[in-house]
Amino acid sequence: MDQLYGVVFYIFSILISIGFNVIFYLKGENTKLSRGFLALQGVIFVWILGKVLVIVSPNYVLSWSFTIIQYVGVCYFGCIFLHFAYFYQRGKRIKAPFSVLILFITTINYGLLVTNEYHHLFFSQFFMNSKSYGPAFYFHTLFSYTLIGISYMYLLKGLYQNNNDMEQDKKVLLTIGLGLPLAANILHVFVLAGIRTDITPIMFNVTFLIFGYVSYKYKFLDIRKIARHTIFENMQEGILVFDKNMKIIKYNAIMEQYAKEHLIILDHSTLDKFLQNNKCSIENYDNIEVQLKEFMQQNYTEKAILELRIHHKESDFIVQVEKFTKDKNVLNYAIFRFIDITKYLNAEKHLENKNDELESINRALSEELAVIKKLAIAKERNRVSKELHDIIGHSLTLVISLLDMSYSMVRKDRAVTMQNIVLTREIVREGFSELKKSFEGNTTSRINVYKLIEEIEKMGQEIASLGTHVEVIAKHLEETIAPKCYDAIYRMCQEGLTNAVRHGQASHIVLGIRFNNEGLDLVITDDGIGCKDLIKGNGLLGMEQRVKELNGTLFCGSPDLEGFSLHIKIPRALENISTA
Structure with a gap:
C-alpha cells in the first residue's frame, strides 16, 4: 500500500512539474538562467520517473535497469544545481577547471553505480524491494550533500542580493523551504523516520516549483535584475554601497580585490569606521572627513558627487560619492565609486619624463643648430674672403700694371695709353660683375668644358696685355662640369697667373x-724669379682648400731656384664633376 501511495505521489508530482514548466517555458524569458532552471527540473523529472519505474518493475533485471535511469537524476542533480545557483548569484559560469572536476567526480560516482555488479562498492546488496549501501554510495551521498549545500549558499545569497526590498519574514520562509528537501533526504537515507517512501525528489520538485512560481511572480529571475547584478559585478570600478544607517551592505568583485590589496573593508562596518581604518591612505583626511559628513547630512540634495583622493601602496584612486534619498529627504543609500587612476598618473609621469627628455633634446638641437649656423657663417665668410682675394687680387694686379704702363706711355703713345685705360675699365667692370655673381650665387647648373677653356684663354689675354706672354695648352673631352668645380678650377688658374705676374715678375x-x-691635370709654370723659401699666403692656402674639397692634390715650388711651377691633380675629375 505504501508503494502504491508513493507511485501516486510521484506521478502527481511529475504531472504538476510538467504543467508548470510548460507554462514557465512559454511565458518566461528565454535566458541562460531560465534554461538552467529547466535543466534542474529535468534531472528531478528523471529522478522521479526512475523511482516510479523501479517500484512497478516486475523483475530484478528491469528493477536494476530503472535504478540506473533513476540515478542519472540522483547523481547529476547536485552538479546541475550548483551550476544553476552559481550562475544565478554571480551572473557567470563556474570556471572551466572546477566545472570539469565536478563533472568528472559525478561521472565516476555514476560509473561505480553502473558497474556495481562487478565490485559491489555502491550497493553491497541489491534486491527488488530492499538494498544495502556500500562505501561508494556514502561517498556519493557526501559529495552530493556538499554540492547541494554550496548550491543553497549561492542560491540564497543571490536571492538576497537581487531582491534587497524583499521582506525579512519572506526571506526566512524561503530559506526554510529550500532546506526541507535536504532534511527529508537525510531522514530517508539514514532511516531516522518511519517514512518508507523516499519523498526527497518530491520535496525537491515541490520546492523548486514554488521557487519557480515565486520567481515568476516576484521576478526573481527577471533578466533586468540579473543584468543589474551582472553589470554591478563586472564593472571596472570598485563599488561600495552603504545603507540608510551608513553601514556597508554590498560591494562588487573589484572592490573585493581592492580590499585584499589596498584598502581595509569590513562587512557591515560604518562609514566612520571605514574612514578611520583607511585614514593613512586618504589625502587631507581632516578636511575630507568634515566635507563628507556635511555632504551626508544635507537634506536638500538628492544626488551629488564629492571627490576625494586615496593613495595606498603605489596605487591611487579617485572616490566619487553619490547619495540617494527617498521622499521627505530621507537617506536611502549611498554609493562610493572607487576609480583606479594609477595607470593615468603613471602615464602622466611618463609623459612628463618624455617632455623633459624632449626639452633636453630641443636644447641640444638648438645649441647644435647655433653651432651649425656659426659654422655655416664662418664657411660663407671663408668662401667670400677667398672670392674677394682671387677676384680683387687679380683685377687690382692687372689694373695697377696697366696704370703703370699707361703712366710711362702717356707722353710717348697716347693711343696705347687710351687702349690701356679702356682695358683697365673693362677689367674693373668685369671684376665687379664677378663679385656680384659670387655674392648672389647666379650660376648655371652645368657649364661645358669649352666654356671653361675660353674663360682661361681670355684671362691669359688680359695678362698678355701687360707684356707677359701667356701660353694656354688645353686637351679635353666633350663634357660638362658643375658650377662649383668650374669656379674652383677657374679661380685656381686665376690665382696662379696673378701670382706669376705679381710675385714672380714672370715674362x-x-x-x-x-x-x-x-681626372684633371693642371700645370702652371713661369720664368719668374722663383722663391727659395716658400711662404704660403692666402692665395696658395685658398687653392689648397679648393683642391682638398675636390679630393685632389697640389704641388708647387721653384725647381733649381728658377721660376715657379704649380701642379694640381684631381682624380676622376669628370665623374666627380658630372655628379657634383
Whole structure:
C-alpha cells in the first residue's frame, strides 16, 4: 500500500512539474538562467520517473535497469544545481577547471553505480524491494550533500542580493523551504523516520516549483535584475554601497580585490569606521572627513558627487560619492565609486619624463643648430674672403700694371695709353660683375668644358696685355662640369697667373690643362724669379682648400731656384664633376 501511495505521489508530482514548466517555458524569458532552471527540473523529472519505474518493475533485471535511469537524476542533480545557483548569484559560469572536476567526480560516482555488479562498492546488496549501501554510495551521498549545500549558499545569497526590498519574514520562509528537501533526504537515507517512501525528489520538485512560481511572480529571475547584478559585478570600478544607517551592505568583485590589496573593508562596518581604518591612505583626511559628513547630512540634495583622493601602496584612486534619498529627504543609500587612476598618473609621469627628455633634446638641437649656423657663417665668410682675394687680387694686379704702363706711355703713345685705360675699365667692370655673381650665387647648373677653356684663354689675354706672354695648352673631352668645380678650377688658374705676374715678375707663363677619364691635370709654370723659401699666403692656402674639397692634390715650388711651377691633380675629375 505504501508503494502504491508513493507511485501516486510521484506521478502527481511529475504531472504538476510538467504543467508548470510548460507554462514557465512559454511565458518566461528565454535566458541562460531560465534554461538552467529547466535543466534542474529535468534531472528531478528523471529522478522521479526512475523511482516510479523501479517500484512497478516486475523483475530484478528491469528493477536494476530503472535504478540506473533513476540515478542519472540522483547523481547529476547536485552538479546541475550548483551550476544553476552559481550562475544565478554571480551572473557567470563556474570556471572551466572546477566545472570539469565536478563533472568528472559525478561521472565516476555514476560509473561505480553502473558497474556495481562487478565490485559491489555502491550497493553491497541489491534486491527488488530492499538494498544495502556500500562505501561508494556514502561517498556519493557526501559529495552530493556538499554540492547541494554550496548550491543553497549561492542560491540564497543571490536571492538576497537581487531582491534587497524583499521582506525579512519572506526571506526566512524561503530559506526554510529550500532546506526541507535536504532534511527529508537525510531522514530517508539514514532511516531516522518511519517514512518508507523516499519523498526527497518530491520535496525537491515541490520546492523548486514554488521557487519557480515565486520567481515568476516576484521576478526573481527577471533578466533586468540579473543584468543589474551582472553589470554591478563586472564593472571596472570598485563599488561600495552603504545603507540608510551608513553601514556597508554590498560591494562588487573589484572592490573585493581592492580590499585584499589596498584598502581595509569590513562587512557591515560604518562609514566612520571605514574612514578611520583607511585614514593613512586618504589625502587631507581632516578636511575630507568634515566635507563628507556635511555632504551626508544635507537634506536638500538628492544626488551629488564629492571627490576625494586615496593613495595606498603605489596605487591611487579617485572616490566619487553619490547619495540617494527617498521622499521627505530621507537617506536611502549611498554609493562610493572607487576609480583606479594609477595607470593615468603613471602615464602622466611618463609623459612628463618624455617632455623633459624632449626639452633636453630641443636644447641640444638648438645649441647644435647655433653651432651649425656659426659654422655655416664662418664657411660663407671663408668662401667670400677667398672670392674677394682671387677676384680683387687679380683685377687690382692687372689694373695697377696697366696704370703703370699707361703712366710711362702717356707722353710717348697716347693711343696705347687710351687702349690701356679702356682695358683697365673693362677689367674693373668685369671684376665687379664677378663679385656680384659670387655674392648672389647666379650660376648655371652645368657649364661645358669649352666654356671653361675660353674663360682661361681670355684671362691669359688680359695678362698678355701687360707684356707677359701667356701660353694656354688645353686637351679635353666633350663634357660638362658643375658650377662649383668650374669656379674652383677657374679661380685656381686665376690665382696662379696673378701670382706669376705679381710675385714672380714672370715674362712668360705656360698653363696646361687636361681632362680625361682618369681626372684633371693642371700645370702652371713661369720664368719668374722663383722663391727659395716658400711662404704660403692666402692665395696658395685658398687653392689648397679648393683642391682638398675636390679630393685632389697640389704641388708647387721653384725647381733649381728658377721660376715657379704649380701642379694640381684631381682624380676622376669628370665623374666627380658630372655628379657634383
